[in-house]
Amino acid sequence: MSDIGIKISQEGQDANTAGVNKLLLDTTYPLLKIKGSGSGTLSVSDGSSDSDTVTHSLGYIPRVFVYGQTYQLNGGTKDSRYAMYPYLETLSQVYYSNFTFRATTTQLIIEGDFVDGTSNSDTFSYFYYIFYDEA
Amino acid sequence: MSDVGIRISKEGVNASNPLVETNKKDFVFLSDDNSPKVIYSGFLTAPDFFTGVSYTHDLGYVPMFFLFATDSPTSPTYYKIVNGLSFSTTTTISGMLMDYGYLIILQEGA
Numbered sequence: 189m190s191d192i193g194i195k196i197s198q199e200g201q202d203a204n205t206a207g208v209n210k211l212l213l214d215t216t217y218p219l220l221k222i223k224g225s226g227s228g229t230l231s232v233s234d235g236s237s238d239s240d241t242v243t244h245s246l247g248y249i250p251r252v253f254v255y256g257q258t259y260q261l262n263g264g265t266k267d268s269r270y271a272m273y274p275y276l277e278t279l280s281q282v283y284y285s286n287f288t289f290r291a292t293t294t295q296l297i298i299e300g301d302f303v304d305g306t307s308n309s310d311t312f313s314y315f316y317y318i319f320y321d322e323a
Numbered sequence: 324m325s326d327v328g329i330r331i332s333k334e335g336v337n338a339s340n341p342l343v344e345t346n347k348k349d350f351v352f353l354s355d356d357n358s359p360k361v362i363y364s365g366f367l368t369a370p371d372f373f374t375g376v377s378y379t380h381d382l383g384y385v386p387m388f389f390l391f392a393t394d395s396p397t398s399p400t401y402y403k404i405v406n407g408l409s410f411s412t413t414t415t416i417s418g419m420l421m422d423y424g425y426l427i428i429l430q431e432g433a
Contacts, residue, residue: 315433
């Protein structure tokens with residue numbers, strides 16, 4: 189580990205001796221670096237999935253966070269609140285709600301799918317952040 | 324891009340290397356790019372297990388957040404991720420089926 193870097197401690201703490209939980213910045217540990225962010229919607233119906241693709245072209249699998257709306261099997265309705273994807277809910281080993289994502293070396297694919305025998309359909313909003321840091 | 328800033332590379336990487344999209348992962352810190360900022364972190368206590376915890380952030384947008392269920396707000400022995408049980412609106416973050424939670428909210432969101 190290198191001896192060169194930056195430490196900024198909380199007020200009243202000695203940056204040379206403070207534990208990492210008392211440091212506001214410690215470059216001993218990599219900080220996530222944001223490559224980009226965006227938002228979109230998935231149009232999903234009972235038994236019919238939807239997906240969006242974001243091209244990042246980094247050549248390696250980056251760290252990604254995706255948050256979005258989900259479909260609640262309990263009640264059979266869209267939940268307008270945002271959950272962290274992946275979100276998976278199952279019922280009776282027949283019905284499921286699955287809002288997820290996968291990252292490859294070139295793309296981020298965000299997918300939504302549910303099956304509950306209702307013929308419901310809705311639009312689900314999401315947002316994502318892609319980082320330069322490897323997954 | 325500004326010529327003034329800070330670049331700290333990972334060990335074994337020359338910080339003076341020209342910066343391109345595919346080598347930014349080799350840096351610990353780059354003032355060229357934005358990093359997530361923690362605007363809140365702390366323990367939450369639920370009125371009861373089934374109601375779960377909630378926190379009013381009033382940001383006016385949905386932030387990135389991480390909510391962990393835990394067993395104590397003072398001396399926790401575990402942190403458990405609860406993806407399917409935690410949600411955010413533009414004002415509130417909530418997590419069901421937990422007595423205590425540890426919440427981290429980032430400034431970034433949508």
